[in-house]
Structures are given as C-alpha cells and as structure tokens.
Amino acid sequence: MNKEKYTRFKDISVSERILNTVFLLTIGLGYLMALANMYYTHQGLDGKAGLSIEDIIISYHGGSNQTRLGTAVSGIMKSNLRYASDKDVILQWIHHGANEPEYNEKIAPILNRDCVLCHTPTINPSLPDLTHYSSVSEVAYAGGATIPTLVRVSHIHLFGIAFILFFIGKIFLLCNMNVHLKRVAVVIPFAAMLLDVLSWFITKSTPSFAYVVVYSGALMGFSMGLQILLSVYQMWFYSRKTTEI
Ligand code: HEC
Incomplete structure (x- = not known):
C-alpha cells in the first residue's frame, strides 16, 4: 500500500494543529463535566452518599x-x-x-x-x-426510568456523541500507528456507546445489566480519552521527530 497518499499529523499546518488541539481539549473538558453531571444526577439514590451500582440500578430499574x-x-x-x-x-x-x-x-x-x-x-x-x-x-411506583425518558435521552446521546466521536476519530486517524490497531481503535468508542445505551433499556427490566452500563460507559470514556491524548501528543511532539510517515 502506498502510505504517501494518506495525511498524517506531520503533513498538517500549525494552524490546523492549533484548531485540532483546542477542539480536543474542549471536548475533554466537556467529558469531565458530563462525568460530574452523571455523578450528581445518580449519586445518593440508594440513601448512601456517593455513586454506587445500586444507584444505577435505581435510576434505570427502580428500587x-x-x-x-x-x-x-x-x-x-x-x-x-x-x-x-x-x-x-x-x-x-x-x-x-x-x-x-x-x-x-x-x-x-x-x-x-x-x-x-x-x-x-x-x-x-x-x-x-x-x-x-x-x-x-x-x-407502589418503584421509579426507574420510563421508556419515553430513555428514548429521549438515547436519541440526544446517540446524535451528540456520534458527532463528537466522529470528529475525535477523524483527528485520531492522522496518528502514526499500526493500521490494524487504528481500525479497531476508531470503532471501540462507538461500539461502547451503543452497548451503553442498549444496556440502559435492558437494565430497566434486568437490574444486573447496570454493570454493563458502567463498564461500557467507562470503556467509551477511556477509549475516547486515549484518542484525544495520543492525538495531542503526536500532533505536537511525536510527528516532528520522525521523518517517516
Ligand atoms: C392505626 C391506623 C393505621 C393503620 C392500621 C395503618 N396505617 Fe399507614 N399510616 C397511618 C398514619 C397515621 C400515617 C401517617 C404517618 C406519618 O405521616 O407520620 C400512615 C402513613 C402510611 C403511609 C405513607 C407513608 C408516607 O410515605 O408518607 C403508607 C404507605 C402507609 N401508611 C401504609 C400502610 C400499610 C401498608 C398499612 C397496613 C399494613 C398501614 N399503613 C396501616 C395510620 C395507619
């Protein structure tokens, strides 16, 4: 395969790097805020301070x-x-x-x-x-998310996060790394997000799926964070050191 026809970080202008970087850092900050928001919405539902799996079960399944x-x-x-x-x-x-x-x-x-x-x-x-x-x-109403609520939150999530992951992924693709790894790496956050949203609905009837909600959410955050960090790193430090693509 002819590697030359693909753009890498070393091929893009400094202005473009700056734009990419402020975008990635803003998204990263937005993600931290989303985590804090999640903490405040779910914590303490089980009567104990802090976020626990029990809180997630109550949010989606009810208690x-x-x-x-x-x-x-x-x-x-x-x-x-x-x-x-x-x-x-x-x-x-x-x-x-x-x-x-x-x-x-x-x-x-x-x-x-x-x-x-x-x-x-x-x-x-x-x-x-x-x-x-x-x-x-x-x-006797046990609470838990109703289907209309889940549908509303899901569509906002899917539209919003798909956009975010797409742009992060587009930038991440300019990284210099094993191409197979890269192909898998761009799919992981999308797959994790879909699994996360799907498991909200399943948790509504099957409480033990709350673990899948947590793990898939964590996987999405982790893989997204890794793409951001690796992109920022390669954009400013790694790509200039190497003469190879
Ligand atoms: C002797 C009268 C009496 C009997 C019998 C009784 N209750 Fe009550 N119940 C009350 C009173 C008075 C309150 C209000 C207590 C309060 O608000 O402090 C109350 C409040 C409640 C509440 C509302 C609590 C809340 O969230 O505000 C529920 C639910 C309830 N009772 C269920 C039951 C059930 C189930 C039974 C049968 C096992 C029962 N009660 C038997 C007098 C009674």
Missing part, C-alpha cells in the same frame, strides 16, 4: 425500597401487619412491577385486613388511600 409503600411496610407501618411475612409479599409484588392481577390475588387481602381501617378516604382523607388498585399503585 422496591424507594417506594412509599415499601418504606412504610419496612418501617413505621410494619407493626400494623398481622403477619410479618406479609412484608416480603408486598415488597416482592412491588419488585415485580406492582401489577393488578397479583394485587387482587395477594395484596388486596392483606391491605383490607390490616390497613384500610385507617387508610380509607372517608376516615382519613390525608392518608394514602389503600382501598383500591389505582391509588395503591401510586404509592
């Missing part, structure tokens, strides 16, 4: 202990349950998505027996109404 009903039967309302084991029945139901058939079968009998004597609008209008499914499901 049964985050619901008003789940918290109540685990805490202040626990003593109203005639059988302590009913607490787990209620938590399981919330965990499975608080559906109506299971409500009618298992949950309504418990609530009617132990709770509605106080939780009836005619008796205590200020308390959550536990007499029928629609109002019980309100306090």
Whole structure:
C-alpha cells in the first residue's frame, strides 16, 4: 500500500494543529463535566452518599425500597401487619412491577385486613388511600426510568456523541500507528456507546445489566480519552521527530 497518499499529523499546518488541539481539549473538558453531571444526577439514590451500582440500578430499574409503600411496610407501618411475612409479599409484588392481577390475588387481602381501617378516604382523607388498585399503585411506583425518558435521552446521546466521536476519530486517524490497531481503535468508542445505551433499556427490566452500563460507559470514556491524548501528543511532539510517515 502506498502510505504517501494518506495525511498524517506531520503533513498538517500549525494552524490546523492549533484548531485540532483546542477542539480536543474542549471536548475533554466537556467529558469531565458530563462525568460530574452523571455523578450528581445518580449519586445518593440508594440513601448512601456517593455513586454506587445500586444507584444505577435505581435510576434505570427502580428500587422496591424507594417506594412509599415499601418504606412504610419496612418501617413505621410494619407493626400494623398481622403477619410479618406479609412484608416480603408486598415488597416482592412491588419488585415485580406492582401489577393488578397479583394485587387482587395477594395484596388486596392483606391491605383490607390490616390497613384500610385507617387508610380509607372517608376516615382519613390525608392518608394514602389503600382501598383500591389505582391509588395503591401510586404509592407502589418503584421509579426507574420510563421508556419515553430513555428514548429521549438515547436519541440526544446517540446524535451528540456520534458527532463528537466522529470528529475525535477523524483527528485520531492522522496518528502514526499500526493500521490494524487504528481500525479497531476508531470503532471501540462507538461500539461502547451503543452497548451503553442498549444496556440502559435492558437494565430497566434486568437490574444486573447496570454493570454493563458502567463498564461500557467507562470503556467509551477511556477509549475516547486515549484518542484525544495520543492525538495531542503526536500532533505536537511525536510527528516532528520522525521523518517517516
Ligand atoms: C392505626 C391506623 C393505621 C393503620 C392500621 C395503618 N396505617 Fe399507614 N399510616 C397511618 C398514619 C397515621 C400515617 C401517617 C404517618 C406519618 O405521616 O407520620 C400512615 C402513613 C402510611 C403511609 C405513607 C407513608 C408516607 O410515605 O408518607 C403508607 C404507605 C402507609 N401508611 C401504609 C400502610 C400499610 C401498608 C398499612 C397496613 C399494613 C398501614 N399503613 C396501616 C395510620 C395507619
């Protein structure tokens, strides 16, 4: 293959290097801000300070202990349950998505027996109404991202990040390195981003996928960071030292 026909960093003007560099550094700073933003949006959801895998699970999948009903039967309302084991029945139901058939079968009998004597609008209008499914499901909503939210965030992510990765990749291609490695290296951040976005949707139903969200997100950041650093390095230091392409 004729190497000469491809442009490398040593072939581009200083003005172009300056433009590339300010672009890459700005994107790098933007990425750090995105990380900080992610930290502030997700941290502490599990009740503990700092970002943990549990926070990611709650963000996308929701958590049964985050619901008003789940918290109540685990805490202040626990003593109203005639059988302590009913607490787990209620938590399981919330965990499975608080559906109506299971409500009618298992949950309504418990609530009617132990709770509605106080939780009836005619008796205590200020308390959550536990007499029928629609109002019980309100306090049993486990949170987690809704599909419309995920779709909205995904399309912004895919459009925005594809642009960013494309321009970073275009600059990175001017690096002097093993061509096979380079071909793989430009695909990795795109693949990681697609996997990340896909795993948000899967985490909604399968909480253990939160690990894939974290690892693919980290892989995207890492590979993008490496492209930026290597490009800036070669642009200013490496390409001038070598006479080869
Ligand atoms: C003796 C009356 C009484 C019974 C029985 C009772 N509750 Fe309550 N419940 C209350 C009162 C009073 C509050 C308000 C407590 C507060 O806000 O401090 C409350 C609050 C709640 C809340 C709202 C907590 C929040 O997030 O603000 C839930 C949910 C709840 N109860 C569920 C239940 C369940 C489930 C049962 C049956 C196992 C039950 N309660 C039985 C009196 C009762």
